[in-house]
Amino acid sequence: MTHDTKSPIRKETVRLNSLSSSAHSTPRKRLFISLILGSSILLVLFLSALWIIPFIGLKNIHSYAPLALALAFIFLIVLVLWSSLGLVLNILLGRTLPLTSRFRGLTIKLFLPLMTLLGRILGIPKEAIRLSFIKVNNELVASERGHFLPHEILLLLPHCLQNSRCSRRLTYDITHCKRCGECPIDQLLTLAERFGIRIAIATGGTIARRIVVQNKPKLIIAVACERDLSSGIQDTYPIPVYGVLNQRPFGPCLDTLVDIQQIESAVHRFLYQPSGA
Numbered sequence: 001m002t003h004d005t006k007s008p009i010r011k012e013t014v015r016l017n018s019l020s021s022s023a024h025s026t027p028r029k030r031l032f033i034s035l036i037l038g039s040s041i042l043l044v045l046f047l048s049a050l051w052i053i054p055f056i057g058l059k060n061i062h063s064y065a066p067l068a069l070a071l072a073f074i075f076l077i078v079l080v081l082w083s084s085l086g087l088v089l090n091i092l093l094g095r096t097l098p099l100t101s102r103f104r105g106l107t108i109k110l111f112l113p114l115m116t117l118l119g120r121i122l123g124i125p126k127e128a129i130r131l132s133f134i135k136v137n138n139e140l141v142a143s144e145r146g147h148f149l150p151h152e153i154l155l156l157l158p159h160c161l162q163n164s165r166c167s168r169r170l171t172y173d174i175t176h177c178k179r180c181g182e183c184p185i186d187q188l189l190t191l192a193e194r195f196g197i198r199i200a201i202a203t204g205g206t207i208a209r210r211i212v213v214q215n216k217p218k219l220i221i222a223v224a225c226e227r228d229l230s231s232g233i234q235d236t237y238p239i240p241v242y243g244v245l246n247q248r249p250f251g252p253c254l255d256t257l258v259d260i261q262q263i264e265s266a267v268h269r270f271l272y273q274p275s276g277a
């Protein structure tokens, strides 16, 4: 893809593109893995305590009651350990253990709330946890190895990518953009047309949800800040969301930018390509 480096906005995009997000990927993964393991240990300790406490009095109910309860808790503990181990291996190796194909759901539904709680107790900033969650979510979405037809992929953009001085109303129809090249919307429309994927712009969570309901995508490539991405990934589960962080050289929610090449590689990764095409 070619970039017009004469335009100031594109110069900035090219400069930011070079600041690859992968520079921070390893610490983010490490944080995520540490929090998963910490959450699992807390869960196991909690379950062990639940087991030990009633154990003392259960014999009075039935002679087999303590054993039955012990087996139930052992099963739950093994399940938590197996799931967290499988999730960590999935993150590190990109491979899944048997019976662990629903890791993304487990991460979103169980581990993220636990990790956020643990992170708050340990004083880890929310932003760092969200970034690590998005990074790991993307790897899990990619490891599912799904491929989609162009119309099944939705590129969902935040309103703040549009130049703040532009008077075009794009929320209901992004094609109202007159393609002046003053903001990334122009390049993103070109990219969507080239691959035939759907593209839409949302001003908030409610409109984003409505766009998803109307378009019924099988995969969403979403651009947003870490807060909106992590809540969007949770809101739209089980639809897989591949998150791309926007860049905010002018502060939050104003004339934001995005790495076009990162979006293009995501489209390449998920787009169904018939053999020989």
Ligand code: SF4
Residues within 6 Å of the ligand: 162, 163, 166, 167, 168, 177, 178, 179, 180, 181, 182, 183, 184, 185, 186
């Ligand atoms: S590219 Fe489109 S959205 Fe961006 S400033 Fe120009 S007309 Fe407005």
